[in-house]
Amino acid sequence: MAQPRYSAAKARAQGRPGWTVTFRHPLRGDAKGKPGLKVRRGLGTADADEADRLVAELNVILADTSWWSALKRDEAERRFSKVITAAFYDEIQAGRPDPWDVRERHIRLRDAAEDYSRIIFVGTTGAGKTSLLRHVIGSDPEEDRFPSTSTAKTTVSDIEVVLADEPFAAVVTFFSEFWVQANLEDCIADACAAAWTNAPPTKVAERFLNHRDQRFRLTYTLGSWEDESSTIPDDDWAFEDTISTSATDQGAIDEDERRTNASLLRAYVERIFAISKRAILALSDELDEDVSKLTGADLEAAQELFEERIQDDPDFDELVHDVMDSLRSKFDLLSKGELEFHPSGWPAKWTFECLERREFIEQIRWFSSNYAPQFGRLLTPLVDGIRILGPLFPTFTESQPKLVLLDGQGLGHTPDSSASVTTHITRRFAEVDVILLVDNAQQPMQAASLSVIRAAATGGHQQKLAIAFTHFDQVKGINLPSFAEKRAHVMASVSNGLANLRDALGNSIIRALERSVDKQCFMLGALDQPSAKLPKGVRGELERMLETFKKAIEPPPAPAANPVYRPDGLVLALQSAARGFRRPWSARLGLQPHENTHKEHWGRIKALNKRIATEIDTEYDNLKPVADLLARLSEEISRFLDNPATWHPRAPDETEAEAALSTIRQQVYTDLHRIVERRLVQDHLDDWRAAYDLHGKNSTFARAQEMNAIFEVGAPIASTVINSAAAEFIQEMRRLVYQAIVMNGGALQVDDLP
Known part of the structure; x- marks a missing residue:
């Protein structure tokens, strides 16, 4: 069978001086897993003749399969320009290191051997686990605003905190270039599908800027879509803001940058409409009927064909790479810290150290914030993990506990307690001393929370389980006048939830949970307030929780039988x-x-x-x-x-x-x-x-x-x-x-x- 032909071409670098080269890599799989991933790399020159010479070198490699091996790199570097050998061979070198290992090499997580307790925070989206984390690390909601909180999926990367009386240090790792590109392709395909249904530009932009699983939000990095046709005054929906933003207003992007971002977004959406229109026309000609009028199975088949046609459109790949260039350019705005790159040129990790807390938090927020005035510059959706170390001790107590705190993406809400907990979370159960389930006391022990208990228990980790009930201040009722009665009301839900798991877990595990759960449940409220404003009762529960963390590293007795x-x-x-x-x-x-x-x-x-x-x-x-x-x-x-x-x-x-x-x-x-x-x-x-x-x-x-x-x-x-x-x-x-x-x-x- 004849080998497919590959060739390279030069193109202008979007928004930057100089030329780039684009080509389909014969040894890299595309979105379908087939050879031919489209690659774009900078040539490092603004001279057209020099760019042509470099492209010609790459075409020599692409035309001769004998060069298609990592073992030929040394020979290629002696014959071809460095930028060309890097563009081709960097793509076929050994795989990307595990981001966890990268962070571990820079900041080591402490363990029980050093008297440190490891705690993983687990809970549904909006339950308040990140608000609780703020109190444990002494983060003020007005001054620090770290980590970010909201009612939606805010924490989309791993956040790992080591509490230590040492200078502040951070390491941030990023999703791979291929991961980002694959999600971006999904976003553009979804936006094109919306354009097929004649959705307005606002809806198309929404599909483009927000991935369907709500983890990859380009709004943070590219800026918000500005709907000039909206007829609903914002003042009609202006609720009182309980937390001042004056402390962070100085970090907002300026008007010129905002307008530039908005103009670029409009250009992207216009190209999406054009790609969709061409695909519709091509598909209608191919099927000899108007695909917009299809229904049932024919429509379903046409929709799959439509997705293929838009990805065959020459501007689809160009749009993907133009947006990737825009995302890559946002890293140029970082003014502090050390940014290291993969051989391909994609950011690998960012490290930073300093002595002053305010400066440290200000720099970390670029990688974790969801602050709307900074949309268009935030790197949050590109971040795989953040690990920080320093004197981030709680302020509700005078003690300085030795803790390692692990927080990640919230669980989705599910109606089924047998729904599985993601392995991104469960694989960490063996490495921690406490599994802290953060649950909403207003609606306790819903299916997702029971799923966590179910996973921890069947994995043999039920003794590590502790439950922090947030929003306890909102547990109200004429029959619940006192703390004791409110707590009994919440704990009744725990007992009922465990009873519902009896068939799945067995009597012995349920009885073990019933024996330990009461002393390892904590009633918390008003967590959106600074620690200094917390009621005495909440501070007492937090201190009791810290004591539970401390005791968790005590070795269990040897089995008696x-x-x-x-x-x-x-x-x-x-x-x-x-x-x-x-x-x-x-x-x-x-x-x-x-x-x-x-x-x-x-x-x-x-x-x-x-x-x-x-x-x-x-x-x-x-x-x-x-x-x-x-x-x-x-x-x-x-x-x-x-x-x-x-x-x-x-x-x-x-x-x-x-x-x-x-x-x-x-x-x-x-x-x-x-x-x-x-x-x-x-x-x-x-x-x-x-x-x-x-x-x-x-x-x-x-x-x-x-x-x-x-x-x-x-x-x-x-x-x-x-x-x-x-x-x-x-x-x-x-x-x-x-x-x-x-x-x-x-x-x-x-x-x-x-």
């Missing part, structure tokens, strides 16, 4: 777990009905497919196949572990038994994260890419079948006749569970082994 298991029940547990995973996913894919699960829109399924196929993520919004299988396996294996055949050397009491079983559950849970992702994703990347590449009529159904086939191999349901896939699955799971049992003091009845 160890469990002994008969292995035969494990196969039934695996069968139940696979069925509990597969049946809801068959319903989501539209292949068979399920009583508690609805069919997902084809666009959402395709979005999940794209994220996995391009190795961006393993989940999309609430579609989390890896987390789902992890949850079902950990729950069923936990129930198996709850019922040992006997104990050695004696029968323990309930507390002793639960302590022994928790250590086994923890290892199983940790190992499952690695194995489940491999079985569903890593072993099937080619299959995920093939599924994403399907297009045209009936491609939605075909894609669903391909994804279901991946799940059939990754999580086979054993039956009377066990096929090779099921046998391999059972063998791997047996090895994992048996190893966890033996390594943590348990035993197997050898005569029952197959």
